[in-house]
Amino acid sequence: MMRARNIVFVFLVSLLVLEVFRVCSAYGDGDGDGDVAGLRLNFYAESCPNAEIIVKGIILSRVPTNPTLPAKLLRMHFHDCFVRGCDASVLLNAVNNVPAEKDSIPNASLSGFDVIDDIKTVIENKCPGVVSCADILALAARDAVSFPYISNKWEVLTGRRDGRVSLSSEVNANLPSPFSNFSTLWQLFSSKGLNLTDLVSLSGGHTIGVAHCATFSNRLYNFTGKGDADPSLNPIYAQFLRSQCPNPANSATTVELDPGSSKSFDKNYFNILLQNEGLLQSDAALLKDGNSFQLVERFSNSSDFFNAFATSMVKMGAIEVLTGYAGEIRKRCSVVNPTN
Ligand code: HEM
Known part of the structure; x- marks a missing residue:
């Protein structure tokens, strides 16, 4: 009886240690190895090793036939990060007729949502529930702009999680106006x-x-x-x-x-x-x-x-990001996950 209790105890402690390790690594260990706001390079190296390759492959196949895509995706990433942080709130559709960020006037000329959705579908098939829409957008913006200008590449840190709120009413106060001084x-x-x-x-x-x-x-x-x-x-x-x-x-x-x-x-x-x-x-x-x-x-x-x-x-890609247990990994980028 005592032995069984000890085994259960050791098992529970091991689970706890593993969990602490998982959360610490999601938040960064502060040892100066490149973590920013809980994000890090190659966050999906083990959980979805091909995620970044998939993003790049799809972007590189789309840009030649849609040369406006780099500008569209770069601006979309900026608009995502400035409103509620880089949480993919810009990708969400309106809920119950309450306009979402994408319904606001400054976002009226955004496009490329379909490309992000296509990438998400392919990644979701490979690694369900693992890669956030916020990270897909950050990677896609970089890959689109880097093509064919490879030398201008920047490292995208990953590990963002997706938000569950998107309100058109929050856009004007957070995005700079073209008429700003x-x-x-x-x-x-x-x-x-x-x-x-x-x-x-x-x-x-x-x-x-x-x-x-x-x-x-x-x-x-x-x-x-x-x-x-x-x-x-x-x-x-x-x-x-x-x-x-x-x-x-x-x-x-x-x-x-x-x-x-x-x-x-x-x-x-x-x-x-x-x-x-x-x-x-x-x-x-x-x-x-x-x-x-x-x-x-x-x-x-x-x-x-x-x-x-x-x-x-x-x-910019680290502004008010959700990491660890915050937010969720959306199954579809345009809608939040159903709650049980
Ligand atoms: C400094 C404050 C900024 C203001 C006031 C501003 C405003 C604007 C406006 C009004 C447009 C034209 C949109 C249209 O008529 O369709 C635009 C386009 C654009 N902005 Fe900004 N922006 C700012 C900063 C940024 C930043 C930080 C980025 C990205 C790093 C960015 C990337 C772009 C891109 C790539 C376009 C072209 C979009 C396209 O061709 O569809 N902007 N911006």
Whole structure:
């Protein structure tokens, strides 16, 4: 009887030790081996060894036929992380007619949800209930942007878990508006634990992709109430933009964020900023603060941008992440798991 009790005791203690080990490794051990906010490299090395290969394979097969995908996925990851942290809340559908994040105006032009769903389906078939949608989005954004610009790759730490809440009403207070001035941008990025270098380098995400006329046309017509364009905008560029957006209400027209170079992930965005050709007011705002101006100059004159962007993406990817027992691993990225 005594012996049986001892065996049960040893068994329970072993279970406890294993569990403590599992939770500690999910939270990171703080020994400086690369853990950030409980995330780490190759989180799925044992639980789903092919997860990262599957993400990359699907992204690399899609980008050649959909060259807008890198910009779409990079922006989607940013919008995910700034609202409720990187918890894949941006992927959730509305519940009970309460609009979700993806139903908000700033998210209206997001796309690529189908690609994330396709990746999730393949991974779920291999390793059910293991890999989070938040990690799939973070990996997909990196892989899309890295193709064909392999040298700009950043390491994606994994181990995020998925949230169960997504509310359109939370979007405007957490995402920066294209009409923001410098101090609003700075306050918002600081509130997410990001610093000035992060603000400037991450704005360099605008080296790829496009913006709709509605996001900058306020700068083109009657900006100061005297029928003129924003005086901080290069007049020749302003004229070009007016020709592209003769009817600002036409929300379908888009213009490159980094004119002439928006398909390549380069540092040209910082060159055009210095020529007063930043498309959004929030881009131009980076010239309005002395320290920020210096960073724009530095990124324009050197190759420092690429390392800075990589570092800032890792920081952005760790904003308010759910790890350990928090959240869940969604079975489908657009809906939370049913509760029993
Ligand atoms: C600093 C504050 C930021 C503001 C105010 C801002 C605002 C915007 C706006 C208004 C658009 C155009 C959307 C449209 O008309 O469809 C846009 C596009 C884009 N943004 Fe930002 N953004 C910011 C920071 C970022 C960051 C941090 C990233 C990623 C690291 C990013 C990545 C992108 C990309 C890739 C596009 C192009 C999307 C496409 O082509 O569909 N942005 N952004």
